[in-house]
Amino acid sequence: MKMPNHAIIKEVGPRDGLQNEASILATEHKVEWINHLSETGLSYIEISSFVHPKWIPQLADALEVARNIQRHSQVTYAALVPNKIGLKRALEANLDEISVFMSASETHNKKNINKTIAETLPVLESIVREAKQHGLSVRGYLSTVFGCPYEGEVAIDQVITLSQSLFNMGIDELSLGDTIGVANPKQVANILIRLREAFPHKNIALHFHDTRGTALANCLTALQLGFNTFDSSLGGLGGCPYAKGASGNLATDDLLYMLEGMGIATGINRKKLLQAAQYIQGVLPQPLPSHHMQIFAKGGNPL
Known part of the structure; x- marks a missing residue:
């Protein structure tokens, strides 16, 4: 099956990675890490979230981070926005893009947003409308597409x-989330074939977690079906704080290794990416879980 000759990697580590850390990283370290990421050739970095600090204290400094990073013209800098207050702060931060979010399952949506799906949709519509009026692009995250920690399987028709x-x-753009890392290639194929019939595949990204070791296999399936945009977190940082045990985002460094080996271009400099990984490893209290960084931790050469 013919696959894309290029892929887009969207780095979500500074948001989705750090939001699940037990410790709170100093603002200057976040800024420095994002600056390193901006030098790698990544075209997209999700730098933080404007969720209320009560819920995600690890990202309480979102505005300060946004104001202090060194921006590159070829990089889209984005952040998660839950409501109009968050949008106001994102506008103050002068970001390029905002992301709205909801779940495909009712229970997870209530746990994550404290609203039913029916209550959530008009709130998001209002945020999207205002963001567009200010010239921002908008991304939508749909969580629990491949399974819910409370309800189990989620119907494709609901998705x-x-x-x-x-x-x-x-x-x-719509990013489809495997929030608890339960997806398998057959399931991914079944869902993406249906979605490809309904929407342009170029407007859909995949956000896989590697909780059960299937993230790269799921990416391969998506590539075989013509999808080429993936969210990932450098070093495999992160997970969902509202889904117990959902640690381990797909690692950017492992994904890049696979894509390069398959001859799929990304525009990312792997050496600089691993230098960015080594930087953040140096300020975190625990090892990064990606395969590449495990090689580094054992004294090997991940390059």
Whole structure:
């Protein structure tokens, strides 16, 4: 099966990675890490979240981080926005893009947003409308697409219905989340084939977690179906704080290694990316879980 000759990697570590850390990283370390990431050739970095600090204290300094990073013109700098207050702060931060988010399962949506799905949709629509009025691009995250920690399997028809609602609001891209890392290649194929019939695949990204070791296999399946945009977190940092045990984002460094070996271009300099990984490893209290960084931790050469 023919696969794309290039792929887009969207780095979410400074947000999705750090939000799940037990310790709070100093602002200057976050800024320095993002500056390192900006030098790697990445075209997209999700730098933080404007969720209330009560819920995600690890990212309470989002505005300060945004104001102090060194920006590159070829990089899109984005942040998660939960409501109008968060959007106001994102506008103050002069970001390029904001992301809105919701879950495909009712219970997880209530745990994560404290609203039903029906209550969430008009809130997101209002945020998207205002963000567009200010010239921002908007991304939509749909969590628990491949399984919910409370409800189990999520119906594909529910995923398609909510995806349509988000696109109708005017989002530019939809990121489909395997929030608890339960997806397998057959399931991914079944869902993506249905979604490809309903929406342009170029407007869909995949956000896999590697909780059960299937993230790269799922990426391969997506590539074989023509999807080429993936969220990942350098070193495998992160997870969902509202889904117990959902640690381990797909690692950017491991994904890049696979794509390069397959001859799929990304525009990312692997040596500089691993230098950025080594920087953040140096300020974290525990080892990064990615395969590449495990090689580094054991004294090997991950290059």
